[in-house]
Amino acid sequence: DARVTQTPRDKVTEMGQEVTMRCQPILGHNTVFWYRQTMMQGLELLAYFRNRAPLDDSGMPKDRFSAEMPDATLATLKIQPSEPRDSAVYFCASGQSNYGYTFGSGTRLTVV
Amino acid sequence: GDSVTQMEGPVTLSEEAFLTINCTYTATGYPSLFWYVQYPGEGLQLLLKATKADDKGSNKGFEATYRKETTSFHLEKGSVQVSDSAVYFCALSDNAAGNKLTFGGGTRVLVKP
Numbered sequence: 001d002a003r004v005t006q007t008p009r010d011k012v013t014e015m016g017q018e019v020t021m022r023c024q025p026i027l028g029h030n031t032v033f034w035y036r037q038t039m040m041q042g043l044e045l046l047a048y049f050r051n052r053a054p055l056d057d058s059g060m061p062k063d064r065f066s067a068e069m070p071d072a073t074l075a076t077l078k079i080q081p082s083e084p085r086d087s088a089v090y091f092c093a094s095g096q097s098n099y100g101y102t103f104g105s106g107t108r109l110t111v112v
Numbered sequence: 113g114d115s116v117t118q119m120e121g122p123v124t125l126s127e128e129a130f131l132t133i134n135c136t137y138t139a140t141g142y143p144s145l146f147w148y149v150q151y152p153g154e155g156l157q158l159l160l161k162a163t164k165a166d167d168k169g170s171n172k173g174f175e176a177t178y179r180k181e182t183t184s185f186h187l188e189k190g191s192v193q194v195s196d197s198a199v200y201f202c203a204l205s206d207n208a209a210g211n212k213l214t215f216g217g218g219t220r221v222l223v224k225p
Contacts, residue, residue, distance in 0.1 A: 033213060043201070043215045055210050091155055093213070100146055101205075101213055103155040 002026045006092050006104035013111055018080040021107045023092030024073055032075045033093040033101065034067055046090075049075065082111045114139045114209050118202045118216035125192055125223050133187040133200055133219045135176075141208025145169075145178055145185040148201040150218070156201060159187075197223045 005024040013019055025032050034046040047057035047067040057067060064083070069075045079086055089108050095101030118135045125131060137143065144163045148156040160169030165180035176187045185202060202216040 031211065042217050045212065045214075048210075048212060050210070056212060093156075100144075100158045100161050102158065103148075105155045 002102070004092055004094050004102050004104035006090075006107050008107055009105065010108045011110070013082055013109070015083055015111055016081040017111075018078065019082045019086075019109060019111075021077045021090050021092075021109070023075040023077075023094075023104060025075060025092070025094030026102055027073070029094035029096055029102075031095055031101070032069060033091075034075070034077050035091045035093065036088045037091060037106070038088045043091075046077070079109075082109075084111045087111050114143070114204060114206050114212070114214045116202050116204055116214055116216035118200075118219050120217070121199075121220035123219060123221045125221070127194055127223055127225050128191045129223075131187070131189045131192045131196070131221065133202075133221070135185045135187065135202035135216060137183050137185065137202075137204050139183075139204055139206045139208070141206045143204040143206040145176070146203045146205070146213075147174070147176055147185070147187050148203060148215075150199045150201065152198075159200070192221075192223045194223050194225055197221060 007022045031050050033048040036044045046059045052069040066078045089106045091106045093101040093103045116137045146161045147159040149159045150156045160171040162169040162178035168177045174189045199218045199220045201218045205211045
């Protein structure tokens with residue numbers, strides 16, 4: 001089965017450091033989402049892209065977060081500088097609108 | 113804006129019991145509806161979907177029917193197993209909102225032997 005690949009699987013970093021999370025969407029999928037999951041807030045939509053163009057990034061703290069799709073095989077989410085409150089599991093998902101979306105296994109980020 | 117409301121958990125059941133998780137939605141356009149399942153330590157997996165009114169999605173013994181008149185998409189399973197213990201998320205994708213995927217808060221289900 002085709003899958004969405006996220007790297008790294010786990011990341012522990014010190015406050016103030018830059019963090020980059022990567023996602024390889026399924027080939028042919030035109031929509032890519034970034035979500036953040038915490039116990040307190042549940043699933044939060046951070047940003048999403050269609051055909052590599054950003055459609056909505058209103059869920060992201062703009063001063064420290066950035067999301068890009070440099071090409072169709074790679075989506076990145078960067079945090080600079082990272083803070084302890086950014087600790088969460090970050091999920092990438094790709095798909096084609098009404099057909100449903102496939103999620104990656106997530107990146108568990110811990111900022112100490 | 114679009115929203116999804118699902119019953120809060122946790123829901124605790126005995127094996128072979130009947131499971132229902134209620135889900136209602138509000139949407140601007142004509143959404144597609146989904147149920148996702150998340151097992152501990154894993155990502156979300158698409159469980160089933162329905163793309164238009166009166167469609168029934170089904171998978172692994174789970175079913176949900178797209179009810180436009182009540183804006184609902186309740187998940188049901190007739191006989192649960194311990195392996196069904198997970199968090200279940202109802203979601204919609206609205207073509208009037210750029211097909212953004214909007215999730216409910218999730219319902220934790222615990223099935224005891």
